[in-house]
Amino acid sequence: MSLLMVEGLDKAFGGVIAARAVSFALEAGELLAVIGPNGAGKSTVFNIIGGQLRPDAGRVVLAGDTITGLAPRAVWRKGLGRTFQVAQTFISMSVTENVQMALMSWHGEAASLTASAAGLRRAEAIGLLGLVGMAEAADRPISALAYGDVKRVELAIALAGEPKLLLMDEPTAGMAPKERAALMQLVAGLARERKIGVLFTEHDMAAVFGHADRILVLMHGEVIASGPPDAVRRDPKVRDVYLGESGLAAANAAGTAP
Amino acid sequence: MDLPFLVTQSLSGLASASSLFIISCGLTIVFGVTRIVNFAHGSFYMLGAYLAVSIVPRLLDLHYSLPMFLAGIVAAAVVVGLVGVVMEVVLLRRIYRAPELFQLLATFGVVLVIEDLVVTFWGPLDLMGARAPGMRGAVDILGNRFPVYQLFLIGTGVLVLALLWLLMHRTRYGVLVRAATQDREMVGALGVNQAILFTGTLFLGSFLAGLGGALQSPLIAANSHMDIAIIAEAFVVTVIGGMGSVPGAFLAALLIGQLQAFGILIVPKATLVLVFALMAVVLIVKPWGLLGRPEAPATRAAPEGIANLKPFGRVERIAAVLALGVALLLPVFGDAYLVKLGTEILIFALAAFSLNLLLGNGGIVSFGHAAYFGIGAYAAGLLAIRLGMAMLPALMLAPIVAGLFAALFGVFIVRLSGIYLAMLTLAFAQIAYAVAFQWVGLTGGDNGILGIWPPDWASGRTAYYYLVLVFAVAAIAALRHAIYAPFGATLRAARDSAVRADAIGIDVKLYRLAAFALAGAAAGLAGALYAFANGSIDPTLLAIPLSIDMLAMTLAGGIQTVIGPLVGAAAFHTAKDFFMPLTDYWRLLLGLAIIAMVLAAPQGLAGGWARLRSRFSGAPA
Numbered sequence A: 001m002s003l004l005m006v007e008g009l010d011k012a013f014g015g016v017i018a019a020r021a022v023s024f025a026l027e028a029g030e031l032l033a034v035i036g037p038n039g040a041g042k043s044t045v046f047n048i049i050g051g052q053l054r055p056d057a058g059r060v061v062l063a064g065d066t067i068t069g070l071a072p073r074a075v076w077r078k079g080l081g082r083t084f085q086v087a088q089t090f091i092s093m094s095v096t097e098n099v100q101m102a103l104m105s106w107h108g109e110a111a112s113l114t115a116s117a118a119g120l121r122r123a124e125a126i127g128l129l130g131l132v133g134m135a136e137a138a139d140r141p142i143s144a145l146a147y148g149d150v151k152r153v154e155l156a157i158a159l160a161g162e163p164k165l166l167l168m169d170e171p172t173a174g175m176a177p178k179e180r181a182a183l184m185q186l187v188a189g190l191a192r193e194r195k196i197g198v199l200f201t202e203h204d205m206a207a208v209f210g211h212a213d214r215i216l217v218l219m220h221g222e223v224i225a226s227g228p229p230d231a232v233r234r235d236p237k238v239r240d241v242y243l244g245e246s247g248l249a250a251a252n253a254a255g256t257a258p
Numbered sequence B: 001m002d003l004p005f006l007v008t009q010s011l012s013g014l015a016s017a018s019s020l021f022i023i024s025c026g027l028t029i030v031f032g033v034t035r036i037v038n039f040a041h042g043s044f045y046m047l048g049a050y051l052a053v054s055i056v057p058r059l060l061d062l063h064y065s066l067p068m069f070l071a072g073i074v075a076a077a078v079v080v081g082l083v084g085v086v087m088e089v090v091l092l093r094r095i096y097r098a099p100e101l102f103q104l105l106a107t108f109g110v111v112l113v114i115e116d117l118v119v120t121f122w123g124p125l126d127l128m129g130a131r132a133p134g135m136r137g138a139v140d141i142l143g144n145r146f147p148v149y150q151l152f153l154i155g156t157g158v159l160v161l162a163l164l165w166l167l168m169h170r171t172r173y174g175v176l177v178r179a180a181t182q183d184r185e186m187v188g189a190l191g192v193n194q195a196i197l198f199t200g201t202l203f204l205g206s207f208l209a210g211l212g213g214a215l216q217s218p219l220i221a222a223n224s225h226m227d228i229a230i231i232a233e234a235f236v237v238t239v240i241g242g243m244g245s246v247p248g249a250f251l252a253a254l255l256i257g258q259l260q261a262f263g264i265l266i267v268p269k270a271t272l273v274l275v276f277a278l279m280a281v282v283l284i285v286k287p288w289g290l291l292g293r294p295e296a297p298a299t300r301a302a303p304e305g306i307a308n309l310k311p312f313g314r315v316e317r318i319a320a321v322l323a324l325g326v327a328l329l330l331p332v333f334g335d336a337y338l339v340k341l342g343t344e345i346l347i348f349a350l351a352a353f354s355l356n357l358l359l360g361n362g363g364i365v366s367f368g369h370a371a372y373f374g375i376g377a378y379a380a381g382l383l384a385i386r387l388g389m390a391m392l393p394a395l396m397l398a399p400i401v402a403g404l405f406a407a408l409f410g411v412f413i414v415r416l417s418g419i420y421l422a423m424l425t426l427a428f429a430q431i432a433y434a435v436a437f438q439w440v441g442l443t444g445g446d447n448g449i450l451g452i453w454p455p456d457w458a459s460g461r462t463a464y465y466y467l468v469l470v471f472a473v474a475a476i477a478a479l480r481h482a483i484y485a486p487f488g489a490t491l492r493a494a495r496d497s498a499v500r501a502d503a504i505g506i507d508v509k510l511y512r513l514a515a516f517a518l519a520g521a522a523a524g525l526a527g528a529l530y531a532f533a534n535g536s537i538d539p540t541l542l543a544i545p546l547s548i549d550m551l552a553m554t555l556a557g558g559i560q561t562v563i564g565p566l567v568g569a570a571a572f573h574t575a576k577d578f579f580m581p582l583t584d585y586w587r588l589l590l591g592l593a594i595i596a597m598v599l600a601a602p603q604g605l606a607g608g609w610a611r612l613r614s615r616f617s618g619a620p621a
C-alpha cells in the first residue's frame, strides 16, 4: 500500500474551484512534484493533506490511517512534516530555538513547567540544523536570516518529528540557482535514505525535472497530466498550457543534465 | 401576563434596542473602516448627553417647540461628530499601523481625558436634560399606557437604520466604507481619499454616539460614569452582532432589547446573566458573531511582546538581588506610609506580571484582567466574611476560584484572536463587574463588604507586608519559571506563528487556555492579598479602570521584557499615589501620559533598558 493516498479531493472557495477530483498516490522514498500555474490549486491540495484546510469531498490516507479533516497537530503526530509557501517560523526566537521547539513538542515536553527551555534538546536541534547546512547560524535570530536560509530552517523543523511524509510548498523560493540544486539534492538524499515520501511544488522547472521521480500537473484545480518527468515533458497539453518556451528549455536542460 | 402587557413590554424592549443600535452601529462602522476599536465612543455618547443638557433648553427658551428640541439634539450630535474628527486628525492618524493593544490604550487615554474635562465643565452633579415638547405624555396601547418618547425612540432607530442603508448603498462614500470594511488591501490603494474616508467615518461614528447620548438626556441624567457603562454594552452588542457589521449590530440590539424586556419578568435580578448566556451561546455557534467574518490572521513582521528571551545577565541579577534586599529591609528604614505603598506595589507587581504572561508572552491582549484580580478579592472576602474562613485558607482558595473563572471565560476567549479577543475579555470583565454590582445580597452591591482583616498575627502593617512579600515573590518566581520553561516557550511559539505551532503538534488554544487560567489564578492571588490589605472589597476591584491601570503598568515597564511589568508597577503605583492627592486632574494626566506613551515610547521603561543593553553589548537590537 502507498504511503500517501489522495482520493477525489474537492475544494471550492466561494465560486472559485481550487481542487476538483484530485487523486494520486505517493510511495515511501519517492519525490513527487506538483506543478501548475499560479492559482492552480497546489497549495490548496497541500493544505488539505496537512490539515490546514478541510476538503469539501475526498479522502486522504497516510500510512494506512485516514487523516481527512484531522487538525494539523494530529496529522503531524501521524508522521507529516511540512514547510509553507510563505515560511512559518517563530520569528522572535533564534534558529535553534525554532528547531528545539519542534523537538520538545515531538517528545511531549512542550507543556513542562519545570524544565528550562533554553538547553532542552539543543544538541539534537543543532544536529538537524547541520543536516540542512545551517549549524553555523544556530544562535542567530531567525529574523536575521535570508529567506532561502529560513526555508532551510523550516525543513529542519519539519524533520524534527521524524516524518514519514514531507510536504514542501515551494522549498527553494528565494534561493540562488546553485543553492536550489543543493537543497533538492539534500532532500532527495534524505528521502532515499530515510524512506521519506516527499511531495513538493516548485515554479523552478530545473528543480522539478531534475529531481522529481514523478510529476503531477494541476490546472484550475484538476490533474491534467501525471507521470515520470520524460512523459510529462512530452505531453502536448502540458507544453501548451503551462511549460511554454522558457519552461520547456529549463525542463529539457534539467533532463539532459548528467 | 396578558397580551397588552406583552405588547408594551416588547415595545419598551424595542425602545432600548433602538438606543443600543444607534450607539453600537457607530462603533461598528468606525471599526469596520479603521480597524480601531474606539473606547472613546462611550465618552462621545456621554458628551452628547451633556451637550444636549446644555443646548436643548437654550433653544427651547427661544421657541418652545418640538422642532427646536430636535434641532438641539442634532446640534449636540454634530458637535460630538466634530470632536471625533479632531480625535481622528490629532491622534488616530498616527496609530493606524500600531498594534491593537496600543490603539485601544490610546483611545482609552481619550476616555480619561474627556471624563475629567466633562467634570470640569459641567460639574460633578448628575444633570437631567429637557424633555421633548409634545412628547411628555403616554398613549394608550391595548389599554396600557406607553410613553410617547419611547415610541419616538423606536422610530428614530428605524430612521437611522434606513438612512444608514441609503448612505451605504446609494452614495460613493458608502461604497467606499463597505469596500474598506470588506477588504483591507483596498484601503491602501485609495491614496488621498483615504484621509477623507477615515475622517468622515469618525465624524459619522461619533455623530451617532452623540445622537444616542443626546436622545437619552430626557430619560437618564447625564453623569460622568455613563461612558464606561455604555461602551461595555456597545461592546457586547458588537461582539454578538459581529464586528464591523451594521445589520449585525441591529440584530444583536434587537435580541438584547427583547431579552432584557422579558428576562426581567423571568429572572428579575439577573438580566445580565441572560445577556451573558446569549453572548456565550452565540459565540459557541459563531465565534465571530452573528454576521461577523473571521479576521484573517495578521501577518506582522515582528510580534509584540517578549522577544529573544535571555537569562538574566550579571547586571540584571545584581539589580534583582538589590531590589529584593530593599524590599526585605523596607519596614526597617521606611515609615508606615512606605510600608503601605510597598505592600500595594508588591500586589500590583504580581497582577501586572500575571498580565504579561498573557500579553508579552502569549500575545493575548486581555483588556479585562482586573476581573480575575477582583474575583480573587471577592472570593477571599466572601470566604472570610460569609463562611468565616481563616485568612490563609482563603488566600489559598481565592486563586483557585479566580483560575476557574478565568478557565470558564477563557474557553470562549481563546477561540478568537486579535481585537475580537480583546473585546471579549472586556465584555466578560464587565459582566463580572455587573454581577458584583447587582447581586447585592451576596456581594453588598456598590458598597461592597467591609471588615476583611487579617488575623492578629498578621494584622500589623509590617507583618502583613512580609506576608505579601512572601506570597508575591513566590508567585512571581513561579510565573517567571513558567515563562522560561517549555510551557512559556510554547506560548511564545503560538504567538509568533499559530500556523507553524499547529503544524508541529501544538494545540494552540489549549495552551492559551492554560495560560489564561494560570494568569487568572495569579491575579486572583493578588486580589485576595489586596482584600486583606484594604479590609474591604467593592466593585471597582473588577472594573475597567483597574484593568487599564494594569495595562498601563505593564506597558510602562515594557511588555518586551520579563521584569518590565514589575518596574512598571512600582513606577506607576508610586506616581499614582504621589500625584493623585495633589491634583483634581489625575485622570486627565494619566490619559495624556498613556497617549504620550503610545505615541512616543511603546517599548516602555524596561524595553528602553533592553535596547540600551543590546546597543552597548554590540548585539543587533
Ligand SMILES: Nc1ncnc2c1ncn2[C@@H]1O[C@H](COP(=O)(O)OP(=O)(O)OP(=O)(O)O)[C@@H](O)[C@H]1O
Binding pocket: A013, A016, A017, A018, A036, A037, A038, A039, A040, A041, A042, A043, A044, A045, A085
Ligand atoms: N483561503 C482562501 N480563500 C479564498 N480563495 C482561496 C483561498 N486559498 C486559495 N484560494 C483560491 O484558490 C485558488 C487556488 O489557490 P492555491 O493557493 O491553491 O494556488 P497555488 O497553485 O498554490 O498557486 P501559487 O503558485 O500562486 O502558490 C486560487 O484561485 C486562490 O485565489
Ligand SMILES: [Mg+2]
Binding pocket: A042, A043, A044, A085, A169
Ligand atoms: Mg501556492
